[in-house]
Amino acid sequence: MNRLLLAGAVLLIVLLAAFTVVPIVVLLVRAGAGEGDSLRTLWSDPDTLHALVNTVVSSLGAAAISFGFGLPLAVVLERTDLPGRRFFRAAFTLPTAIPPYIWAMGWIALANPRAGLLNRLLGAGTFNIYTVTGIAFVLGGAGLPLVMLPAAAVLARIDPSLEEAARVFGAGPLRTLLTVPVRLALPAAASGAALVFLFAAASFGVPYMLGVAASPPTPTLTAQIFRAHQMGPGGLWNATALSLLLLMVAVVVLGLSRLLGRAGRTPLLSGKGLKHRELQLGPARAPLTVATALLALGLIVAPLGAVAVASLTTPAGHFTVAHWGQVLTEKSTLQAAANSLWLGLSCAVIVTVLGLLLALVRRRSVLLGRVSELLAAWPYAMPGTVLAIALLVSFSRDLRFVFFERFALVLALFNTFALLLIAWVAKHLAFGTRNAAEGLARVDHSLAEAARVCGAGPLRAFFHAVLPQLRAPLQAAFTLTFLTCATELTLAVLMMPPKQNVLGTLVFELQSYTNPAAAAVIACAFVLFVLAVLGLRALYESRKAEAT
Amino acid sequence: MVRLEQVHKAYGKTAVVKGLSLEVAAGQMLALLGPSGCGKTTSLRMIAGLERADAGKIFIDGREVNALPPEARGLGMVFQSYAVWPHKSVAANVAYPLQLKGERDLAAKVKQALSWVRLEALADRMPHALSGGQLQRVALARALVASPKVLLEIAALRARLGTTMIYVTHDQGEALALADQVAVMNRGVIEQLAPPRELYERPKTPFVAAFVGGANVLPGAVDGADFLSAGVRLRLPAEVVPLQGAQSLVIRPEALVVGEGETQLTVVASLFLGHATEVRLDVAGTMIRALAPAAVRPQPGERVSVRISRAQLF
Incomplete structure (x- = not known):
């Protein structure tokens, strides 16, 4: 039985490696082999250099913006008596559920230099979102939760006696707040900011939508890779070489953030049931509330509102509801929505199940656990564009695995939904493993043992005693994966089979090339869908809390 | 079964x-x-x-x-x-x-x-x-x-x-x-x-003995009718056979009578338990406990005489 389990675990890991590690090796080898333009010509091309600079500058800007807003927001929302904290927390967490390009569409509607709503109000040219600064700003807003949530989690877990000690030794409430919790939350916020950098450098939709329309165009690496890929078969090799450059940027930042994290790690964070004293804001309460509300309005409400307005406006600027009925019943929309639905659901199921299996492997074997943890973590950290190109290069028709010089194995996955699904699963597997592992860590072994002694075999004990305790974390992994995949763009735009669409690519095409108003309708419908899901869940949770 | x-x-x-x-x-x-x-x-x-x-x-x-x-x-x-x-x-x-x-x-x-x-x-x-x-x-x-x-x-x-x-x-x-x-x-x-x-x-x-009865365990050796623990001489009760080669003496707290006998020991602490007093005594660096009637209240540092009423040799 144990041998069988072990063999299964090894098989699972080998299969995972085949779709995550092997493609990257192929990417490295092929980029080195230098088909298409040689590496050196491509990397010394001024366009490439320009794109690299744009990528680094916009990502640094995004990281700075998320950090600058995210850490103070975490402190104010977690540790003060600001009114409406629950609402604000929900509002600023919204970017985790709504894809970045929808925020970009909102800002295009607000601040495109000619026809943006703000510019119509304040005079043409007041704001221009088609700049590197604009890209950094939109990505910074979209990345805000990556800083705010981990910082808030640390703030909630700090042992209150640490602060009480500071108070006893004579520090005032504000000083205590700054010297103990804020100081301890800094490493989490800093590594969150590094994540924002990675997320920004890897993002495609926002820089493409904002950078291509700029004059002069401000392409980033991901946009250049997309463009090379669009050139046809030869372009794929250039895309490969550019991907290598993007991968290097990501690896450097990842290494730096690891170092940062190690230096600032604090082991003092402890258990549960801790009650923190809230900082009484006193006379600062009103102005701080207004400032937070303005920030929520500017960062969250305004762009989403602008998307709604854009969906209800004709090109000439008149109000109309005609778009909605038209767009939502269009065959292409329905087709894309159906694709997104089944692909997203499949991906969410696979990620949740695989995540649980890997978490179980991790509990049994330290070595296999390490390996599987790495296999799940690394595609998540890797830019999606790089993963997509690596998979495309690995599974293109001209690559054959030849065994014993006889059997040629061609995995004809190129241009199929299957390859896109594999890519999505690899990219988001970390959602599943992380949630399942955290959930499992909280389940005491004795729950399963009690079932065994009561007469249940190992499988029954797992299904009856352990699995029910994992419902919440697995549900969270499922929902997060589904929502992310349902609107995924970065991987989909490169891997979509010809003449097919998912919601992300459809919105992207409509917005960039043909019909921004139609794009706004779909985006708006999706936002409403997310709000409804989140609202229902909040209602369900509060009902449940009341019932107990 | x-x-x-x-x-x-x-x-x-x-x-x-x-x-x-x-x-x-x-x-x-x-x-x-x-x-x-x-x-x-x-x-x-x-x-x-x-x-x-x-x-x-x-x-x-x-x-x-x-x-x-x-x-x-x-x-x-x-x-x-x-x-x-x-x-x-x-x-x-x-x-x-x-x-x-x-x-x-x-x-x-x-x-x-x-x-x-x-x-x-x-x-x-x-x-x-x-x-x-x-x-x-x-x-x-x-x-x-x-x-x-x-x-x-x-x-x-x-x-x-x-x-x-x-x-x-x-x-x-x-x-x-x-x-x-x-x-x-x-x-x-x-x-x-x-x-x-x-x-x-x-x-x-x-x-x-120590785990179940909370007994004192003193290392040492039998010397005639006495037990020598790190230079401190303790008189063994009459019914205990002075087994040659024994390495430790086990005495329950209630078998250690304070205020009688020849051996003089220093009081380390005296804890009032309500129904009795626990007297902690020093035997050349090893602390032993004696259970005395509540009325007995020796002060720390005081020298008291001690008699062993029952004991076991191992």
């Missing part, structure tokens, strides 16, 4: 249980008593089948069970953490072993089991709405409901039941009060297996 023969268990290179043999007759209660890390919980888990013995044999009801998984052993167990499943109601927790056995009449049997632990009123509650003591009773009802051959317990116990029981504890008072037999374990071996009274009155090793 339960028999262990030369059972061994090691985790990596650390041997946790070394050659454990014991037997519990049907209807009897055995307490495994010892300090934490002595191997008592591991022994219980091996009987339950939750750990596999490296060597030796385990019999339940005359049948060797080494290769049997826990679910096939027909036992009941109460865990230290109680392990009451949080997603099931009290009644559903208790019904589970019956469901697995495919029994009918669940409701009546669950009701009866809950009545044993006086929890009928809470049958529909979820575990998070219960106190620690109530959870413990749910765990007990669940362990008893399917009439197991043997009940294994790690949690604190307050009553005797009719079933065969093996019970793990580090509380000597509980073990002495309830068990038919007590196995005192230390570092993976049983130091003594005996009924409570015998254990208290005739401990076989200094460890058992």
